[in-house]
Structure formats: structure tokens, C-alpha cells
Amino acid sequence: MMYRAYQAYSDMMEPVRAMARFAQQTIRSPLNGFGESLPLRTLAAGFEMLSRADLTHQRPSYNLSSITVGNREVEVTEEKRLVTPFGTLLRFRKDIDTQQPRVLVVAPLSGHYATLLRGTVATLLPEHDVHITDWHNARDVPLEAGRFGCDEYVEHVIRFLDELGPGAHVVAVCQPCVQVLAAAAVMAEQKHRATPASMTLMAGPIDCRINPTEVNLLATGHPIEWFEKNLIDVVPDCHPGAGRRVYPGFVQLTAFMAMNPDRHMRSHLDLFEHLSRGEYDKAEITKEFYDEYFAVLDLAAEFYIETVQYVFQEYRLAKGELTWRGNKVNPGAIRRTALLTVEGEKDDICSVGQTLAAHDLCTGLRPYRKRHHLQPGAGHYGVFNGRRWQNQIYPLVRNLILSNEA
Structure with a gap:
């Protein structure tokens, strides 16, 4: 049930993220003469943060050409x-x-x-x-x-x-x-x-x-049966591995982030501020890290x-x-x-x-x-x-x- 709920939420939010990506690109378009004004940069930053509020389940590139x-x-x-x-x-x-x-x-x-x-x-x-x-x-x-x-x-x-x-x-x-x-x-x-x-x-x-x-x-704080009951789920029908029992990557990511929630919150606030100020080089460093961090596998x-x-x-x-x-x-x-x-x-x-x-x-x-x-x-x-x-x-x-x- 946990995996199905996650998949349903992800599917529901995809049109919202798509609209946010379109709005961000429109505001920052060279055809828009106001794209680099502070108010519009801030608005574009908000749309970009919304569009990034997602996990990917595809392997990123090694970028070693x-x-x-x-x-x-x-x-x-x-x-x-x-x-x-x-x-x-x-x-x-x-x-x-x-x-x-x-x-x-x-x-x-x-x-x-x-x-x-x-x-x-x-x-x-x-x-x-x-x-x-x-x-x-x-x-x-x-x-x-x-x-x-x-x-x-x-x-x-x-x-x-x-x-x-x-x-x-x-x-x-x-x-x-x-x-x-x-x-x-x-x-x-x-x-x-x-x-x-x-x-x-x-x-x-x-x-x-x-x-x-x-x-x-944490590993010794519960019997192994607790991990099987609470952390293992079944892959939904929409994926090639439908029916396979897995430890979902989004659960592991949640556990990692829960270890340092303040640091991750601060990083995202900094990212928003960099985008709002037009400090795109600084923003890119944070984005590269989280592009990798939010790419999860089961x-x-x-x-x-x-x-x-x-x-x-x-x-x-x-x-x-x-x-x-x-x-x-x-x-x-x-x-x-x-x-x-x-x-x-x-x-x-x-x-x-x-x-x-x-x-x-x-x-x-x-x-x-x-x-x-x-x-x-x-x-x-x-x-x-x-x-x-x-x-x-x-x-x-x-x-x-x-x-x-x-």
C-alpha cells in the first residue's frame, strides 16, 4: 500500500510540476524582457523549486565523456x-x-x-x-x-x-x-x-x-520482522518488476534526510535565494548535488x-x-x-x-x-x-x- 500511495501521489503531481516547468521557462525566456527583474526572478525561482519537488528512478549520467x-x-x-x-x-x-x-x-x-x-x-x-x-x-x-x-x-x-x-x-x-x-x-x-x-x-x-x-x-532497535512488515512493499503494476518485493528507494531517501533535516532545509532555502538573486552558478552546485541525491533505486x-x-x-x-x-x-x-x-x-x-x-x-x-x-x-x-x-x-x-x- 505504501508504494501504491507514493506512485499515486507522484502521478497526480506530475501535471503540476509540468506546469511549473513551463511557467519558469516562460518567465526566463529571452523573449521576455522582464525575466531578470527581481520580482520575476523570485517568481521563476518558486516555480523551479516546485518543478524540482520530485524523485527520479532513472540512473543519472556519469558525465565522464x-x-x-x-x-x-x-x-x-x-x-x-x-x-x-x-x-x-x-x-x-x-x-x-x-x-x-x-x-x-x-x-x-x-x-x-x-x-x-x-x-x-x-x-x-x-x-x-x-x-x-x-x-x-x-x-x-x-x-x-x-x-x-x-x-x-x-x-x-x-x-x-x-x-x-x-x-x-x-x-x-x-x-x-x-x-x-x-x-x-x-x-x-x-x-x-x-x-x-x-x-x-x-x-x-x-x-x-x-x-x-x-x-x-536503528538496525538493532527492532527485530527483523519489524523491518519486513514496515519497510518492504510490492512494486506496482505499472513497472516492469510488478509484484517484486522491494525496499523502496524513496523510503531510504526519507531515512537519510531525516538524519539531517535542518541541513537539507537550509540547502533548499539557499537554492531559492540563489535563484532569486540570479546567482545561477551557485545554484547549479546545489542542483547538481540534489539531482544525484534524489535519483533513487529500489x-x-x-x-x-x-x-x-x-x-x-x-x-x-x-x-x-x-x-x-x-x-x-x-x-x-x-x-x-x-x-x-x-x-x-x-x-x-x-x-x-x-x-x-x-x-x-x-x-x-x-x-x-x-x-x-x-x-x-x-x-x-x-x-x-x-x-x-x-x-x-x-x-x-x-x-x-x-x-x-x-
């Missing part, structure tokens, strides 16, 4: 190397002849698209052959495609690494650190040909018993429920109780995959110590194959986006990859 490599600008094209119903192994192919280290960036599946890691990819791209897990919106996946839970997530990581071949590197951001560590352990135990040469785990919940955050407390119900239960309530990986396809996951089997863990000092989603715990689990790795970095002053997003990532964290990731190239 070119990149500077060395001293020249090279073209970048997106190449789909492997496609499943639930995700695409997407390569950012560069127009260069030089062979570079192959890197798989594993994006979180937590209500937003992989384009949230646009800045992460852009930083890696000049010196690496970058691929990303471009996850699909569960509401667009037909029921015939089957289930997608934690086992299937790990299987996707293994399949994608296999597609890249021996000697590739993997970088996991946030939530998938658990699944990537599990995949590396499974591959090591199987002596898989494509076991990654290095593994970077960034701000991920390896052991949520350490320094619990508000997110962790999670398959089984993946969401299993993640809450296995990772945030039962700590299965940290306690040595996680299984994959019925077999126990053994991080101690990892012997050749170098490990780098990265945490942010001010991370309020995945706190200090939770990712570092991977070192205690990887008992088969010699000390020289392990490294940890705590980034001073960085919050959660600062670990993989922005200046601290570019100038202080990325060089460590690059060095790990280069030192483990065959």
Missing part, C-alpha cells in the same frame, strides 16, 4: 562488458594504447545509483582501467529473474572479477565491503584464477559491534533484509558465521590479496574501527600485505569523494595497486 591522461585529453566511452538482470559490469574505456591496472569499483546498493561514485571513478580513471558495478533498479527487474540476496551479490562480484581476469584489483565503497571481503575469501579458498591482486575496503561495516553509530542502533527485499540481519544485527562475518551457498566464508584463506582499509575520522555512518576489523579476520595475510589509513577530518562521503579522497586517500590506493601489479 573525456579525461586528462598525462598531458592530453582522451575520449571515454561506456562499455557494457557483462549484463545480468540485476547489474551491469560497466567499463570506462579510454582511447589510449597503454595498458593500465584493471580496477573493479564495487558500488553500494543502498538506495542510490552507482553514479554516486562519479568522483571516485573520475579520480581513478587517468591511471587505471576502471570498471564499476552499475546496479539496476529492482523495480525494473521482472519477477522471472529470480531473487537477489547477499549470496547473489557475492556471486556478481565473483563473476565480474572473473570477467576482468587474473591480476585485477577491487575497490569496495561502504556497504559492499562485507560482500567483497566474502567474495575474495571464497575465491581464495577455491584457488580461483581471478582472485584479486589487491582489495581496498573503504568505510564499510565489517564489524558493527565496534563504536555503534545511529545507523547501527532494493530487492531479500538483499535488504539479509543485509540488516546478517551485517547489522548478527555480525555474521565478524563472528565467523557468514556462509555463501551453504559453505562457511573463511577470510583466513586470503593469502595473496593485499589489503588496504580506509576510514574517516568523523564518519557518522560507519565509525572508526568497523572497517579496520577486516585485518583481524584476514589471518592468512602477512603484515606487509596489510595497511590501514584513518583520514583526519573526513566524514563518510569524504572518504571516497572530494579533496581528501583525491589528495590524501587516492595516492595510497594507487600505491597499493601499483605495488601488487604482476
